[in-house]
Amino acid sequence: xxxxxxxxxxxxxxxxRMRARLSARIARELTAASGxxxxxxxxxxxxxxxxxxxxxxxxxxCLGWEKSRLSHQLRRMEQRALIVRTxxxxxxxxxxxxxxxxxxxAYRTAKTxxxxxxxxxxxxxxxxxxxxxxxxxxETVLPHLD
Amino acid sequence: xxxxxxxxxxxxxxxxRMRARLSARIARELTAASGxxxxxxxxxxxxxxxxxxxxxxxxxxCLGWEKSRLSHQLRRMEQRALIVRTxxxxxxxxxxxxxxxxxxxAYRTAKTxxxxxxxxxxxxxxxxxxxxxxxxxxETVLPHLD
DNA sequence: CGCGTTTAGATGACATGTCAACTACACTGG
DNA sequence: CCAGTGTAGTTGACATGTCATCTAAACGCG
Numbered sequence: 417x418x419x420x421x422x423x424x425x426x427x428x429x430x431x432x433r434m435r436a437r438l439s440a441r442i443a444r445e446l447t448a449a450s451g452x453x454x455x456x457x458x459x460x461x462x463x464x465x466x467x468x469x470x471x472x473x474x475x476x477x478c479l480g481w482e483k484s485r486l487s488h489q490l491r492r493m494e495q496r497a498l499i500v501r502t503x504x505x506x507x508x509x510x511x512x513x514x515x516x517x518x519x520x521x522a523y524r525t526a527k528t529x530x531x532x533x534x535x536x537x538x539x540x541x542x543x544x545x546x547x548x549x550x551x552x553x554x555e556t557v558l559p560h561l562d
Numbered sequence: 563x564x565x566x567x568x569x570x571x572x573x574x575x576x577x578x579r580m581r582a583r584l585s586a587r588i589a590r591e592l593t594a595a596s597g598x599x600x601x602x603x604x605x606x607x608x609x610x611x612x613x614x615x616x617x618x619x620x621x622x623x624c625l626g627w628e629k630s631r632l633s634h635q636l637r638r639m640e641q642r643a644l645i646v647r648t649x650x651x652x653x654x655x656x657x658x659x660x661x662x663x664x665x666x667x668a669y670r671t672a673k674t675x676x677x678x679x680x681x682x683x684x685x686x687x688x689x690x691x692x693x694x695x696x697x698x699x700x701e702t703v704l705p706h707l708d
Numbered sequence: 709c710g711c712g713t714t715t716a717g718a719t720g721a722c723a724t725g726t727c728a729a730c731t732a733c734a735c736t737g738g
Numbered sequence: 739c740c741a742g743t744g745t746a747g748t749t750g751a752c753a754t755g756t757c758a759t760c761t762a763a764a765c766g767c768g
Contacts, residue, residue, distance in 0.1 A: 424685035427693040430700035435581060437626065437707040455754075473716060480583065485755060487718055492753080509716040509763045539570035541703055547573040549695040554576035557687055561583040601724075619746060631725055633748055638723080655733045655746040714765070725754075734745075 442533045449529030450522055455489055456498065457530065460515065460523040463499070469512035471504065498522060588679045595675030596668055601635055602644065603676065606661065606669040609645070615658035617650065644668060 443454050452460070462478050463470060476486050490513060493499045498519035504510035515523070539547065589600050598606070608624050609616060622632050636659060639645045644665035650656035661669070685693065 421685065423690060423693050423697075424681070427688075427697040427700075428680055428685060430697045430704070434700035434703050434707075435585075438703065439581075441707055453754080471716085476716095482756070483717065484719085484757075487716095488754075491718085504716095507716075507764075509761095511717080534574055535570070537706055538703055539567065539574060541706055542573075542699060544569060546695070546699050546702065547569050549692070550699055551569075551573040551576045553688060553692050553696055554573075554580035556692065557580050557584065557684055558576070560683055560687055561580075561587055599724080617746085622746095628726070629747065630727075630749085633746095634724075637748085650746095653734075653746075655731095657747075709768105711768095712766090714763105716763080717761085719758100719760075721757090721759105723754100723756080726752085728749100728751090730747105730749075732746085732748100734743100736741100736743085738740095 438537060441537060442530070445533045446526055446530050450526035452522055452526045456493060457523070457526050459489060459493060460498065460519055460526070463513065463515045464520070464523055469502070469514045471507075471510055471512060473510065475513065493519075584683060587683060588676070591679045592672055592676055596672035598668055598672045602639060603669070603672050605635060605639060606644065606665055606672070609659065609661045610666070610669055615648070615660045617653075617656055618659060619656065621659065639665075 446452060446454060446457060450457075458479055459475065462475055466474075472483075472486055472490060475481070476483055479486075481489075490499065490501065494501055497516055500514045500516050501511050502514070504512050542550065592598060592600060592603060596603075604625055605621065608621055612620075618629075618632055618636060621627070622629055625632075627635075636645065636647065640647055643662055646660045646662050647657050648660070650658050688696065
């Protein structure tokens with residue numbers, strides 16, 4: 417409060433401004449190019465990475481999402497035919513989620529736009545040194561967020 | 563695509579994981595301590611900083627918010643009696659927004675919790691050098707986001 | 709087996725954000 | 739003055755996220 421630490425305040429303020437504008441910009445470009453939201457993109461990315469049917473509970477762990485958020489999201493994506501849900505043989509409570517052809521296509525388009533935006537706005541603008549610094553900062557903060 | 567730049571990918575991935583978890587954590591602590599959302603907190607912070615009636619259009623510029631988002635947010639905050647809206651004398655289209663006593667109190671409580679969380683999760687964890695780096699990274703990226 | 713406890717997931721109420729109209733006032737040039 | 743254009747703000751439809759609660763299946767243990 418009274419012991420102002422100008423450096424810390426400045427750094428946080430700059431970070432917050434960058435974060436807000438960057439998220440908005442990338443989300444907008446992603447949607448414009450592919451019709452996918454960032455949430456859609458994350459789900460499809462995880463499914464592509466796994467490359468086989470995945471249990472929602474696993475997705476939830478990978479992405480760090482709350483289960484109700486995931487449930488709503490999967491329902492909406494199934495309605496839009498981006499994914500397919502089948503009931504799970506091994507566990508009567510569970511499901512398995514698979515990419516549909518449309519989901520695979522949409523993800524490809526989206527990934528191009530996403531990578532392009534990240535490159536144009538971030539990685540291309542930063543020096544290798546700054547990229548190392550950014551990774552270091554994130555990896556320093558992350559362990560304290562559990 | 564094919565020209566993988568592992569450093570860039572790593573840095574972006576780390577950043578994204580930090581960003582997602584950090585936002586969630588801070589938002590939750592803020593709400594738990596004060597009952598305010600991050601959106602509420604931003605508005606009240608801007609009003610406190612100005613310390614006089616502010617036009618919504620000015621708030622929109624300061625915060626970089628879309629006007630409809632701002633309109634919805636101000637309506638909800640007025641309903642909860644965190645702010646007061648009066649019609650503007652100089653401009654018949656406009657309004658002036660003021661902090662209520664409740665808004666001022668809630669903001670004080672929230673600021674304590676917010677600053678504490680930012681300190682615990684971020685500024686305290688990073689070295690002065692890293693804080694300088696973070697500010698530098700944000701200020702490097704920001705100019706390209708208009 | 710049978711009963712209590714986890715676990716997977718769904719659901720409904722509600723807060724928030726975006727987009728596309730829409731209203732109403734202000735300004736500007738003829 | 740006044741018609742056209744710009745600006746401030748609202749509104750409604752809809753997507754998304756959180757929380758609390760609910761169902762049903764799995765598990766664990768006497």
